[in-house]
Amino acid sequence: MDALTSFGSELFGVAWPAVWTLVRIVAIVLPLLLGVAYLTLAERKIIGFMQVRIGPNRVGPLGLIQPIADGLKLLFKEIIVPGSASKGIYIIAPMLAFAPALAAWAVVPFTDTLVLANIDASLLYIMAISSLGVYGIILSGWASNSKYAFLGAMRSAAQMVSYELAMGFALICVLMVSSSLNLVTIVQAQQSGMFAGYGLNFLSWNWLPLLPMFVVYLIAGMAELNRAPFDVAEGESEIVAGFHVEYSGMAFALFFLAEYANMILVATLTSILFLGGWSSPVGFLPDGIFWLFAKMAAVLFLYLWSRATFPRYRYDQVMRLGWKVLLPICLIWLIVVGVWMMSPLNIWK
Amino acid sequence: MDFQTLVFYFLSAILVYAALRVITARNPVHAVLHLILAFFTCGGIWALLQAEFLAIAIILVYVGAVMVLFLFVVMMLDINIDRLREGFWNYLPLGAILGLVMVWEMGMVLISRNLQVPAARAAVASGVSNTREIGALMFTDFVYPFELASVVLLVGMIAAIALTYRGRNPSRKYTDPGRQVFVKAKDRLRVLQMPVEKD
Numbered sequence: 001m002d003a004l005t006s007f008g009s010e011l012f013g014v015a016w017p018a019v020w021t022l023v024r025i026v027a028i029v030l031p032l033l034l035g036v037a038y039l040t041l042a043e044r045k046i047i048g049f050m051q052v053r054i055g056p057n058r059v060g061p062l063g064l065i066q067p068i069a070d071g072l073k074l075l076f077k078e079i080i081v082p083g084s085a086s087k088g089i090y091i092i093a094p095m096l097a098f099a100p101a102l103a104a105w106a107v108v109p110f111t112d113t114l115v116l117a118n119i120d121a122s123l124l125y126i127m128a129i130s131s132l133g134v135y136g137i138i139l140s141g142w143a144s145n146s147k148y149a150f151l152g153a154m155r156s157a158a159q160m161v162s163y164e165l166a167m168g169f170a171l172i173c174v175l176m177v178s179s180s181l182n183l184v185t186i187v188q189a190q191q192s193g194m195f196a197g198y199g200l201n202f203l204s205w206n207w208l209p210l211l212p213m214f215v216v217y218l219i220a221g222m223a224e225l226n227r228a229p230f231d232v233a234e235g236e237s238e239i240v241a242g243f244h245v246e247y248s249g250m251a252f253a254l255f256f257l258a259e260y261a262n263m264i265l266v267a268t269l270t271s272i273l274f275l276g277g278w279s280s281p282v283g284f285l286p287d288g289i290f291w292l293f294a295k296m297a298a299v300l301f302l303y304l305w306s307r308a309t310f311p312r313y314r315y316d317q318v319m320r321l322g323w324k325v326l327l328p329i330c331l332i333w334l335i336v337v338g339v340w341m342m343s344p345l346n347i348w349k
Numbered sequence: 350m351d352f353q354t355l356v357f358y359f360l361s362a363i364l365v366y367a368a369l370r371v372i373t374a375r376n377p378v379h380a381v382l383h384l385i386l387a388f389f390t391c392g393g394i395w396a397l398l399q400a401e402f403l404a405i406a407i408i409l410v411y412v413g414a415v416m417v418l419f420l421f422v423v424m425m426l427d428i429n430i431d432r433l434r435e436g437f438w439n440y441l442p443l444g445a446i447l448g449l450v451m452v453w454e455m456g457m458v459l460i461s462r463n464l465q466v467p468a469a470r471a472a473v474a475s476g477v478s479n480t481r482e483i484g485a486l487m488f489t490d491f492v493y494p495f496e497l498a499s500v501v502l503l504v505g506m507i508a509a510i511a512l513t514y515r516g517r518n519p520s521r522k523y524t525d526p527g528r529q530v531f532v533k534a535k536d537r538l539r540v541l542q543m544p545v546e547k548d
Contacts, residue, residue, distance in 0.1 A: 120478045124405045131413025142424050157421050
């Protein structure tokens with residue numbers, strides 16, 4: 001690594017830090033986009049398996065080139081702008097949906113040292129950036145000047161604002177017990193504990209002492225992503241396709257990319273905050289980035305599984321769950337954790 | 350001029366432009382969008398001052414939550430721009446006075462530095478978490494103002510609910526979710542046994 005740094009600074013001079021950062025950004029974004037592409041394939045295959053179908057198997061061996069074919073098709077399609085749309089915002093909205101999904105990755109750590117920007121307040125940064133994703137959806141709905149798109153946008157805005165509260169409280173509990181906003185420190189705090197002393201590291205991770213918060217975070221994450229069973233913003237059977245009903249070609253594909261990139265992001269955050277990130281589940285195995293990927297895959301599978309299992313919630317049920325069930329649970333558990341930490345039984349010293 | 354100054358002027362230019370567009374945009378939704386841009390740029394300027402907690406907090410609170418609700422409301426309103434502009438000349442004197450007072454106040458702050466009044470400066474050493482410092486100050490030195498502010502916010506929240514809550518009207522069709530959950534198929538569906546009709 002040092003040899004690379006010295007070689008680079010010779011070659012590029014003062015511009016080297018910028019070039020190096022760009023290289024690292026590409027090294028994160030390219031695998032991410034590839035992951036998004038193959039997540040769509042995995043979703044279709046897994047749901048196909050659960051519904052006793054075969055799923056895509058025509059393009060390439062086992063249908064492995066299907067996502068590339070889909071991407072190419074969308075790339076070459078015409079982008080149609082409705083006559084009465086607010087043109088500028090209509091074009092910007094998909095970008096606004098996609099940009100936060102990428103920007104949040106700037107602070108996501110993959111191992112103790114492998115992180116693009118190891119800033120102090122990385123958890124806050126992720127909360128702030130992921131709360132911007134809703135604008136893409138609201139603005140696309142408004143700018144399309146269509147009833148269905150507007151209804152979808154309104155639903156989505158209300159839903160995301162309600163579930164952000166529950167999600168925020170779950171995160172507050174995590175940062176209370178690890179007394180840090182830094183994601184690397186949060187993972188390191190989970191690596192020690194009573195059970196970790198016995199070699200059973202997976203019982204020391206945050207999911208066990210914060211079990212209600214873990215469940216709340218999983219549910220709220222699913223709702224924030226507008227994934228089934230919380231996909232009232234799309235609601236095909238009621239409002240056609242919701243906010244992106246007027247979009248075609250690459251503009252539509254950007255919404256799609258944003259949704260899947262966000263899925264991977266929330267899965268990563270769940271793994272980092274509650275499942276110990278890159279730490280290995282048992283003492284005798286080494287820590288490593290593959291544990292993080294394995295945990296992400298497990299959480300992503302859970303999302304796909306729930307899409308194949310649960311029917312869509314009615315809109316009022318979504319609101320009730322967010323405000324009357326998840327929020328009180330969060331408020332109570334916040335106090336429980338606070339009291340627990342002040343009591344002699346505190347396990348997070 | 351170093352790079353940081355360049356970034357500062359770049360962000361400031363965007364901020365001033367966005368703020369101007371908030372009051373000049375004809376379409377209220379465009380005005381709200383420019384206000385969002387202004388908040389976002391403001392967060393950028395604070396980040397330049399190394400006040401990372403405030404920078405992220407303004408984006409999280411204002412851009413991520415408050416403005417979403419604002420946009421939500423403004424989108425639903427049917428605003429007639431011409432009627433809004435009718436009283437422009439009547440309100441101009443009041444608005445001009447308020448504007449002048451604000452300019453005067455800002456001028457005072459800016460001039461006070463030249464008059465040797467020590468201005469508040471960010472005195473956080475590097476390596477110290479900004480968030481931790483603010484938290485410690487908020488719960489030690491400034492605990493009473495902080496608690497007071499939260500009580501005021503709570504009162505505001507309850508007041509908003511009290512203003513809009515009309516009470517539960519028994520004549521309105523209202524379904525109790527608790528009872529909904531416990532519904533069984535037997536309660537809704539009656540299976541009849543009928544003899545087969547034969548001609």
